[in-house]
Amino acid sequence: MAKYVFVTGGVVSALGKGIASASLGNLLKARGLKVVLQKFDPYLNVDPGTMSPFQHGEVFVLDDGAECDLDLGHYERFTDTNLAQIHNLTCGRVYETILAKERKGEYLGRTVQVIPHVTDEIKRRILLPAQSDPTVDVVITEIGGTVGDIESLPFLEAIRQFRLESEPEDSASLHLTLVPYIAAAGEIKTKPTQHSVRELRSIGIQPDFLMCRTSQPIGEEARRKIALFCNLPYANVIDGRDVASIYEVPLTMHEQDFDRLLCKRLGLVTPEPDLTEWRRMVGLILNPPDRVRIAIVGKYIELKDAYKSISEAFIHAGIPNHAGVDQVWIDSESLEAPDVGDARLREIFAGCHGILVPGGFGDRGIPGKVNAIRFAREQGIPFLGICLGLQCAMIEIGRDVVGLERAGSAEFDPGTPHPVIHLMEKQKGIVNLGGTMRLGAYPCQIASDTLAHRCYGRAEISERHRHRYEVNNDYRDVFTRAGVVFSGTSPDGQLVEIMELPGHPFFIAVQFHPELKSRPRRPHPLFRAFVAAALGHRDVASGQTHEKAAG
Ligand code: GLN
Numbered sequence: 001m002a003k004y005v006f007v008t009g010g011v012v013s014a015l016g017k018g019i020a021s022a023s024l025g026n027l028l029k030a031r032g033l034k035v036v037l038q039k040f041d042p043y044l045n046v047d048p049g050t051m052s053p054f055q056h057g058e059v060f061v062l063d064d065g066a067e068c069d070l071d072l073g074h075y076e077r078f079t080d081t082n083l084a085q086i087h088n089l090t091c092g093r094v095y096e097t098i099l100a101k102e103r104k105g106e107y108l109g110r111t112v113q114v115i116p117h118v119t120d121e122i123k124r125r126i127l128l129p130a131q132s133d134p135t136v137d138v139v140i141t142e143i144g145g146t147v148g149d150i151e152s153l154p155f156l157e158a159i160r161q162f163r164l165e166s167e168p169e170d171s172a173s174l175h176l177t178l179v180p181y182i183a184a185a186g187e188i189k190t191k192p193t194q195h196s197v198r199e200l201r202s203i204g205i206q207p208d209f210l211m212c213r214t215s216q217p218i219g220e221e222a223r224r225k226i227a228l229f230c231n232l233p234y235a236n237v238i239d240g241r242d243v244a245s246i247y248e249v250p251l252t253m254h255e256q257d258f259d260r261l262l263c264k265r266l267g268l269v270t271p272e273p274d275l276t277e278w279r280r281m282v283g284l285i286l287n288p289p290d291r292v293r294i295a296i297v298g299k300y301i302e303l304k305d306a307y308k309s310i311s312e313a314f315i316h317a318g319i320p321n322h323a324g325v326d327q328v329w330i331d332s333e334s335l336e337a338p339d340v341g342d343a344r345l346r347e348i349f350a351g352c353h354g355i356l357v358p359g360g361f362g363d364r365g366i367p368g369k370v371n372a373i374r375f376a377r378e379q380g381i382p383f384l385g386i387c388l389g390l391q392c393a394m395i396e397i398g399r400d401v402v403g404l405e406r407a408g409s410a411e412f413d414p415g416t417p418h419p420v421i422h423l424m425e426k427q428k429g430i431v432n433l434g435g436t437m438r439l440g441a442y443p444c445q446i447a448s449d450t451l452a453h454r455c456y457g458r459a460e461i462s463e464r465h466r467h468r469y470e471v472n473n474d475y476r477d478v479f480t481r482a483g484v485v486f487s488g489t490s491p492d493g494q495l496v497e498i499m500e501l502p503g504h505p506f507f508i509a510v511q512f513h514p515e516l517k518s519r520p521r522r523p524h525p526l527f528r529a530f531v532a533a534a535l536g537h538r539d540v541a542s543g544q545t546h547e548k549a550a551g
Contacts, residue, residue, distance in 0.1 A: 001130075001170065002130035002136050002137060002138060002139050003137065003138045003139070003169075003170055003171065003172075003266040003267075003268060004126065004138070004139050004140075004141065004162070004166075004170060004171040004172075005024065005138060005139070005140045005141070005171065005172050005173075005174060005262070005266075006141050006143065006159050006171065006172070006173045006174070006205075007020065007021045007024075007140060007141065007142040007143065007174045007175075007176070008143050008147055008156070008159075008173070008174075008175050008176070008200065008205070008207075009143075009145075009146055009147065009175070009176040009177070010146055010147040010148070010175060010176070010177045010192075010193075010195075010196025010197070010199065010200065011146070011177045011178040011192045011193065011195075011196045012146065012178050013145070013146050015176045015177070015178060015213045015240075016176070016213065016240075016246075016249075017071075017142050017144075017176050018039070018069075018070070018071030018074045018075070018142060019074055019078075019246050019249055020174070020176055020211055020240065020249065020253075021037055021039075021071070021074075021075065021140050021142040022037065022071070022074040022075045022077070022078035022079065023078060023249040023250040023253055024140060024174070024250075024253065024258075024259070024262070025037050025075060025078055025079040025140055026078040026079055026250040026278075027250050027253060027254055027258070027259035027273060028137075028138050028140075028259060028262075028263075028270075029079050029080075029081075030250075030259075030273030030274065030275060030278070031259060031263065031268075031270035031271060031272070031273045032270055032271060033137040033138050033268065033270060034133075034135050034136050034137045034138070035079055035081070035136070035137065035138045035139075035140065036081065036083070036087065036129045036130070036133070036136050036138075036139055036140070037072075037075035037079065037083070037087065037139075037140045037141075037142065038083075038086070038087040038088065038089070038125075038129055038139065038140070038141050038142070039068070039069050039071050039072060039075075039087065039088050039089070039141075039142045039144060040089045040090075040122070040125070040141060040142070040143050040144060040155050041069055041088070041089070041090045041091070041144040041145075042090075042091050042143070042144055042145045042149065042151035042152040042154075042155060043090055043091060043092065043144075043151065044090070044091055044092040044095070045090060045092045046090060046092040046093050046096055046434060046435070047066070047067045047068060047088070047090060047092075047093070047434070047435060048067060048068065048069055048090075049067030049434060049435055049437075050433060050434045053300045053303065053305075053306035054300060054302075054303055054306065056069075056070075057070045057303060057305030057306055057308060058070045058073070058305060058306055058307060058308045058309060059466070060072050060073040060308075060309065060516065061439060061440060061464045061465070061466045061513065061516055062076075062082070062083055062084055062085065062087075062440065062464070063082050063084070063440055063441040063462075063464065064084045064085055064440055064441075065085075065435075065439035065440025065441075066083075066084060066085035066087075066088060066439075066440070067435060067439060067466070068083075068085075068087075068088035069088055069144070070305060070308050070309075071142060071144075072087060072088055073308060073309050073312070073516070074246075075087075076519070077312060077316075077518075077519050077520060078250070078520075080519050080521060080522070086125075086128050086129060086132060087129060089122070089125050091151065091154070091155075094118055094121050094122060094125075094154075095118070097121055098112060098117055098118065098121055114154050114157075115154075115157065118154045118158075119154055119157050119158040119161060120158075122154060122155055122158035123158050123161060123162050126139070126141055126158070126159075126162055137268070138266070138268075141159075143155050143156065143159070147175070147196055147199050147200050147203070148196075148199050153203070156200075156203045156205060157203065157204075159173070159205060160203060160204035160205055163205070164204075169265070169266055169267040170266075171266075172208040172209065172262060172265050172266055173205055173206070173207045173208050173209070174207065174208070174209045174210075174211060174262075175196070175197060175200055175207035175209070175210050175211070176210075176211045176212075176213060176240065177192065177193040177196045177197070177210060177211075177212055177213065178192060178193070178212070178213050178214070179192070179193055179212040179213065179214040179218055179222070179226075180192065180214075181214065181215050181216045188214060188216055188218060188219075188222055190222050190225050190226050190229070193210065193212060193226055193230065194226070194229045194230060197210070197229075197230040197231075201231070206231060206232075207230070207232060208232065208236060208265055209232070209236045209237075209238060209258070209261070209262065209265075210226060210230060210232065210236065210237050210238065211238040211240040211253075212226065212237065212238065212239060212240055213240040213241075213242075214239065214240065214241050214242070215241070215242050216241070217239060217241060218237075218239045218241075223237045223239070235257065235261060236261060238253065238256050238258050239252075239256060240252075244286055245282060245285045245286055245315070247278075247281065247282050247285055247315075247520060248282050248286075250275070250278065251275065251278070251279060251282060254273065254275060259273065260272070277521075281319060281520060281521070284318075284319050284322065285315060285318070285319065285324070288318060288322060288323050288324035289322045289323070290321075290322055290323040290324070290535070291323055291324045291325075291326060292318075292321075292323050292324075292325055292326070292353055292354070292531060292534045292535050292538055293325075293326040293328055293351050293352050293353060293534075294314065294325055294326070294327060294328065294352060294353065294354040294355070294356060294530075294531070294534055295328045295329075295330050295348075295349055295352040295354070295355045295356070295372075296310065296327055296328065296329050296330065296356045296357075296358060297330045297332045297335065297355060297356070297357050297358075297368065297369055297372045298329065298330075298331075298332060298357070298358045298360065298365075299331065299332050299333060299360055299364055299365035300360070301329040301330070301331050304329070307358055309513070309515035309516050309518070310356070310358055310386075310515045311327060312515070312518065312520075313514070313515040313518035313523070313524055313527045314327055314527060314531070315520070316518045316519065316520050316522075316523035316524065316527065316528075317518070317523045317524065317527035317528045317530065317531040318531060319520070319523060320523060320528055321528065321531045321532055321535060323531065323535060325531055325534075328352055330348065330372075331365075331368075332357075332365035332366075332368035332369045332372070333364065333365045333368055334348075334368065335348065335367075335368030335369075335371050335372050336367040336368045336371060337367060337370075337371040337374075340368070340371060342375065345371070345372070345375045349372075349375065349381070352381075353381070353382065353534040353535070353537045353538040353541070354381065354382040354383070354384070354506075354530060354531070354533065354534035354537065355372055355373075355375075355376040355381055355382070355383050355384075356383075356384045356385075356386070356389070356530070357369050357372060357373060357383075357384075357385045357386065357388070357389030357392055357393070357509075358386050358387070358388070358389055359386050359387035359388045359389065359466070359467075359513060360387075360388040361388070361411075362411075362412060363411075363412030363413070366392065366395075366409075366412060369388075369389070369392040370392050370395055370396045370399075373385065373389075373392055373393050373396040374396050374400055376507070377396070377397070377400075377501065377504060377507060380504060380505050380537070381537060382505060382506035382507075382530060382533035382534050382536075382537050383504075383506065383507045383508070383509070384506075384508060384509070384510075384526065384527075384530045385508070385509030385510070386509070386510060386512075386513060386514065386515070387465075387466070387467055387510070387511060387512070387513060388467075389509055390471075390496075390499060390509035390510055390511050391409050391411075391421045391469060391471075391511075393499065393507075393509040394407070394409075394420045394421055394471055394475075394479070394499070394509075395407050395408055395409060395420060395421065397479065397482070397484060397501075398418060398420045398475070398479070401482045401483070401484075402475075402478050402479055402482045404417075404418040404420065404475075404478070405417065405418070406418060407420045408420070408421070409421035409422070409469060410422045410423055410469065411423075411468070411469050418475070419472055420471065420472050420475045420479075421469050421470065421471060421472060422469060422470070422472045423468060423469055423470075424438060424467075424468060424469065424470045424495075426438070427468045427469075430468075437465075437466050437467055437468050438465050438466070438467055438468065438470075439465060439466055440464060440465065441462045441463065441464050441465075442462065442463070442465055442490065442497075442512075443460060443461070443462050443490070443491055444460075444461050444462070444463060444488045444489065444490065444491075444497040444498065444512070445459060445460060445488065445489055445490070445491050445493075446458070446459045446460070446461060446487060446488045446498065447459075447485070447487045447488070450485055450487035450498075450500060450502075451487065451500045451502070451506065451508050451529075452487040452488050452498045452500060452508060453487070454529070455508070455525045455526050455528075455529040456525045456526075457525070461488075463497070463510070463512035463513070463514060463517065464512055464513050464516045464517060465511065465512045465513065466513060467511060470495055470496065470511065471486075471495075471496035471499070471511070473494070473496075476496070479499075483501060483502065483503060484499055484500070484501060485499065485500050485501070485502055486498070486499050487499065487500050487508075488510070495511070496511060497510060497511050497512060498510050498511070505533060505536070505537060506529070506530065506533035506537075508526065508530075510526065514526045514527065515527070
């Protein structure tokens with residue numbers, strides 16, 4: 001039987017439960033265990049796909065098309081494992097399942113209630129990952145939200161019941177809290193942690209481990225106090241101090257023996273992990289021999305979580321290039337032509353050696369993205385366009401190179417005389433907006449002798465998607481004649497997946513989201529090549545030569 005670890009959080013939100021869970025997964029995997037992570041979110045949306053990135057950060061997409069919480073991105077990156085829809089549950093989905101059963105008459109004669117019906121459904125979902133893959137040794141389940149929220153109560157109650165109904169060594173509970181540093185008093189405070197654990201215990205869950213997030217080292221005295229008041233062994237209080245890179249977290253946990261203690265608690269006999277490679281990688285992330293600066297022109301830039309996977313993909317891509325990537329976030333609305341001309345763009349992009357235009361929805365910020373792409377194209381600055389970034393590149397090249405006046409996308413310019421981007425055939429007639437985009441992994445065929453082929457080093461790839469609009473095939477010929485190469489398409493040739501401009505040092509745009517498949521140990525080939533191109537561009541611009549590690 002698999003073992004279960006439940007991760008909860010208290011005091012405040014945004015403590016990094018996702019990264020703590022992912023780091024634990026990383027360590028257990030390094031100890032030779034097969035680990036799977038799942039996230040339970042207490043909100044009532046069936047999935048986060050219908051939420052604004054400002055509300056919820058990035059919507060992460062899995063191979064099977066699940067639109068899910070961005071923590072699943074951390075899980076995949078830290079454990080290098082592909083997850084699926086079953087690994088993200090929301091309260092909305094729990095209710096959706098129960099209400100569908102109720103309408104079918106499956107509860108006939110009974111009152112449907114939170115206990116037992118909702119909690120039973122949650123318990124069924126706790127078990128599902130290991131049931132669908134019997135080789136799984138450990139299931140780590142992270143509960144979104146903060147202990148004390150009304151919304152998370154059914155989840156915590158289900159965990160309490162689960163623990164009561166199984167053997168003590170079958171599961172462990174990890175609770176994350178905040179240990180704030182009060183500058184005026186010059187000391188850290190343990191009271192919020194004590195209160196949070198009291199709250200959790202009042203629900204019937206005694207944590208086995210505490211991870212105390214803190215900006216200052218906790219120190220022995222405070223740790224003893226926490227252990228005593230929270231009713232757990234001293235060694236099980238983990239110092240979760242702030243670190244410079246999230247990829248350090250597994251190392252700081254391991255230094256404190258956390259993985260060994262957890263395995264002991266669960267009755268798992270495993271060898272010590274070999275973290276040499278991970279340590280080397282973290283060393284390069286923290287102290288890169290070189291640096292390069294890349295501009296990201298987006299519209300959700302106030303909330304960095306909205307582009308989480310892109311930020312991580314750049315960190316990964318820096319590793320083989322032996323360079324740290326400084327990400328410069330530029331609000332696309334601040335780049336709108338004609339007010340912003342080349343002289344101003346030169347100032348704005350000064351010191352940036354690559355420009356990325358990420359995905360997005362709606363018309364806000366489009367003119368600025370188009371202007372940035374034109375600048376990158378004309379100035380020979382390496383460019384990577386992602387999803388909406390490809391669509392904007394089609395608009396820009398359509399207008400300025402092909403000569404299609406007011407070329408546009410049907411998404412935000414329905415009256416355009418030249419809809420170079422239009423609604424996909426399969427999207428026509430769709431009225432429900434939740435979960436109905438073109439979602440998940442699809443194969444793509446890459447033409448030989450193209451930049452895309454040089455980046456990937458092969459002809460067949462699979463990438464994850466999340467879009468409704470696509471390149472209008474009626475315009476492919478005129479674009480091709482104007483010098484654009486549609487270097488990647490769906491295997492039947494019908495959908496454009498990659499476009500590029502051969503005369504340019506590095507100009508490539510993709511309809512999919514490469515960032516979703518980048519892993520620290522396996523940086524994505526497009527990001528890796530883009531960073532290498534940015535380093536090359538910097539060196540050409542400054543007249544140096546650079547030894548490229550990528551390629
Ligand atoms: N809004 C565009 C579409 O739906 C692009 C989506 C995206 O960038 N993820 O096709």
